[in-house]
Amino acid sequence: MNAYMDKSTQIKAMASAQRLRILQLLADPQKHFGQQRSADPVKFGVCMTLIAEALAVAQPTASRHLDILRQAGFITVQRHLKWSYCKRDEAAISGYLTWLGREISVTLTDG
Template identity: 50%
Template sequence: MDELVEQTKALASDVRLSILGWLKEPGRHFPDQLSGDPEEVGVCVSLIAKKLGVSQPTTSRHLELLRRAGFVKVRRIAGWAFYARDEAELKAYQRRLHDTV
C-alpha cells in the first residue's frame, strides 16, 4: 500500500502529468532532438526543461520523482540523461489502483 501511495503522490502534479503525456508520444513532442530518435533513446532532460519553460534542475527534480515512482527510466549516453516512460510499471500501477479503489 505504501508504494501505491508514493506513486500516487508522484502523479499529483500537473507538471509531472504533462511530462508523462509528452513521453507517451516523444517523437511528436520532441521532433528536434538531434542526439537520437526519442522513441528509441528517450528524451533529453534539456528538451523537457525547454518545453516546460523551467530550469534544468527543476525539471530534473520532477523527473527524479517520476523515476523513484517507477514511471520513467533514465538512460545515460555520453553524459546526457534521456528519459522514457516505463509502460510496464505504469500498467502495474493502474492495476493496483483499480484493485484498491
C-alpha cells in the same frame, strides 16, 4: 522497498500537474520531441534539457520532477555522454493504474 512505500511514491508522482504533463509528453516522443538529434527519442528516450524546455521550467526543477517519476518507476533514465534521456515505463504505469482501479473499486464497494 516495500509495496506500501512503492505505492505511496507512485501516488506522490501522480499528484503533480507537471509530472503528469511529462508523462503525457513522453507518451508520444516523436510528436513532442522529434527535433531531438542526439538520439532517437522513441528508441533511446528524450533529453532532460528538452523536457525542461517543453515545460518552460529551469533544468533543476525538471530534474526534480523527473527524479520523482524515476523513483516511482514510471520512467527510466539512461545516461549517454553528458546527457540523460528519459523514457516512460509502460508496464509500471499500467500496473499502477490497474492497482489504483482495484483500490478504488474495493473502497467504493466496502464503503
